[in-house]
Amino acid sequence: MNFPKNFLWGGAIAANQAEGAYDEDGKGLNVTDVSTGLINVPDYRVIPGKYYPSHEAIDFYHRYKEDLQLMSEMGFNCFRTSISWGRIFPNGDDEEPNEAGLNYYEEMFNYMLELGMEPVITISHYETPIHLVEQYGGWKSRELICFFEKYCRTLFNRYKDLVKYWMTFNEINNVHTIPFAAGAIRHDSNLQDKFQAAHNMFVASSRANKLCHEIIPDAKIGCMLSLSGVYPATCKPEDVMGAYNLRRRSLFFSDVMIRGKYPSYIKRIFEENNIQLDTRPEDFELIKDYPSQYLGFSYYRTTTYEDGMPILGNTGGVIGKANPYLKETPWGWQIDPLGLRYVCNELYDRYQVPLFIVENGMGAVDILENGKIHDYYRIKYVAEHLKQLRDAIVIDKVPCFGYTMWGCTDLISLASGQMKKRYGFIYVDMNDYGQGSLQRYRKDSFYWYKKVIKTNGSDLTF
Numbered sequence: 458m459n460f461p462k463n464f465l466w467g468g469a470i471a472a473n474q475a476e477g478a479y480d481e482d483g484k485g486l487n488v489t490d491v492s493t494g495l496i497n498v499p500d501y502r503v504i505p506g507k508y509y510p511s512h513e514a515i516d517f518y519h520r521y522k523e524d525l526q527l528m529s530e531m532g533f534n535c536f537r538t539s540i541s542w543g544r545i546f547p548n549g550d551d552e553e554p555n556e557a558g559l560n561y562y563e564e565m566f567n568y569m570l571e572l573g574m575e576p577v578i579t580i581s582h583y584e585t586p587i588h589l590v591e592q593y594g595g596w597k598s599r600e601l602i603c604f605f606e607k608y609c610r611t612l613f614n615r616y617k618d619l620v621k622y623w624m625t626f627n628e629i630n631n632v633h634t635i636p637f638a639a640g641a642i643r644h645d646s647n648l649q650d651k652f653q654a655a656h657n658m659f660v661a662s663s664r665a666n667k668l669c670h671e672i673i674p675d676a677k678i679g680c681m682l683s684l685s686g687v688y689p690a691t692c693k694p695e696d697v698m699g700a701y702n703l704r705r706r707s708l709f710f711s712d713v714m715i716r717g718k719y720p721s722y723i724k725r726i727f728e729e730n731n732i733q734l735d736t737r738p739e740d741f742e743l744i745k746d747y748p749s750q751y752l753g754f755s756y757y758r759t760t761t762y763e764d765g766m767p768i769l770g771n772t773g774g775v776i777g778k779a780n781p782y783l784k785e786t787p788w789g790w791q792i793d794p795l796g797l798r799y800v801c802n803e804l805y806d807r808y809q810v811p812l813f814i815v816e817n818g819m820g821a822v823d824i825l826e827n828g829k830i831h832d833y834y835r836i837k838y839v840a841e842h843l844k845q846l847r848d849a850i851v852i853d854k855v856p857c858f859g860y861t862m863w864g865c866t867d868l869i870s871l872a873s874g875q876m877k878k879r880y881g882f883i884y885v886d887m888n889d890y891g892q893g894s895l896q897r898y899r900k901d902s903f904y905w906y907k908k909v910i911k912t913n914g915s916d917l918t919f
């Protein structure tokens with residue numbers, strides 16, 4: 458039993474959690490530069506003297522060569538990262554792009570290719586320039602569509618020979634739970650603004666798809682959603698119906714971006730919540746004509762839904778009760794490898810487009826002792842998920858063309874801003890207070906993943 462030939466094996470990071478150098482070489486501030494972690498209320502500006510872990514992060518900005526060499530040593534044939542919008546257009550609405558930013562990524566992508574890794578690039582991973590929030594109100598304003606289009610055109614023209622895998626917005630469905638990061642709108646935005654931001658991003662995404670087909674016809678461009686699964690807490694019909702509705706809250710985004718139209722169930726939600734979107738007839742044409750070519754998604758865990766839990770509104774992150782059949786990570790994320798196989802089947806049944814697992818992994822506390830990290834728990838997590846993914850592909854015949862483990866090198870946690878919550882195959886010496894040498898160490902999982910890639914996933918033993 459083996460993964461398909463040419464399967465993309467790699468890891469994923471994002472500019473805002475890894476690069477640091479938050480104000481170097483002409484970069485403007487992005488939304489994530491003014492937060493200390495998304496579970497905290499954003500500051501909306503940088504407060505002098507306050508510690509922002511992402512401002513230095515793991516200094517990937519200056520050390521990417523060393524890091525990419527380590528990825529290549531593991532045998533990666535792809536590497537996922539994002540372009541920081543503020544490095545290219547510091548304010549978002551600038552006339553001309555910042556050459557230093559463009560050049561930086563050009564060198565990085567060339568280096569990846571030299572090492573035999575396909576760049577897999579997220580165009581916006583929670584990195585909307587803050588100026589677009591202050592000046593225009595973020596993604597609830599239609600004006601951002603044109604700024605994003607210009608940004609995409611600049612990227613596609615510059616990197617057309619280098620990058621063949623693109624994704625527009627990271628975890629676009631998280632505009633519901635983390636609206637400031639995902640939609641560049643206030644953290645306490647109402648439903649009207651969230652759905653308006655989503656609509657504008659749908660249009661922007663289709664414009665990007667259209668441009669990408671024109672400028673880089675041999676590239677693939679997909680959408681990216683957070684699609685960790687949800688089960689009914691019991692077989693009580695209300696729990697089952699509620700879980701289904703909660704799932705639709707996420708699938709609404711891929712329904713629009715892949716099927717190319719607004720699903721009928723959303724009309725009831727709009728009616729009940731008195732939502733009136735500002736749209737143009739041509740928006741719907743564009744959405745229909747330029748859908749996403751593949752579905753990229755993150756999968757970390759599953760939760761359960763019990764009747765009465767909120768579905769929409771400011772639900773404060775993940776909804777759900779503990780599942781008595783599952784164990785959890787130290788951060789309380791329920792570990793559910795079989796859920797990945799279930800979700801792969803669910804998604805392919807619904808969309809019939811290729812899938813790409815672009816995030817999966819486990820945040821844990823690692824102990825560095827004599828230069829070694831024995832992270833058996835991480836190996837187990839990844840091995841068990843890969844087994845289920847292999848079954849989904851080989852037995853269930855779900856087309857999935859790649860797997861990029863999240864946080865392949867330790868980086869700043871998105872939600873908590875912690876360094877202590879580590880995901881990597883590579884350990885980075887840095888703590889939650891910005892103290893550490895930033896030296897990199899190979900964890901036990903590093904050698905294990907190397908073996909997995911070498912055998913194209915046929916040897917998942919641990």
Ligand code: BGP
Nearest residue numbers: 471628755820869870871872873
């Ligand atoms: C996803 C994001 C990543 C990320 C990951 C893990 O939602 O796309 O950017 O960090 O979750 O989350 P955390 O860092 O909060 O553990």
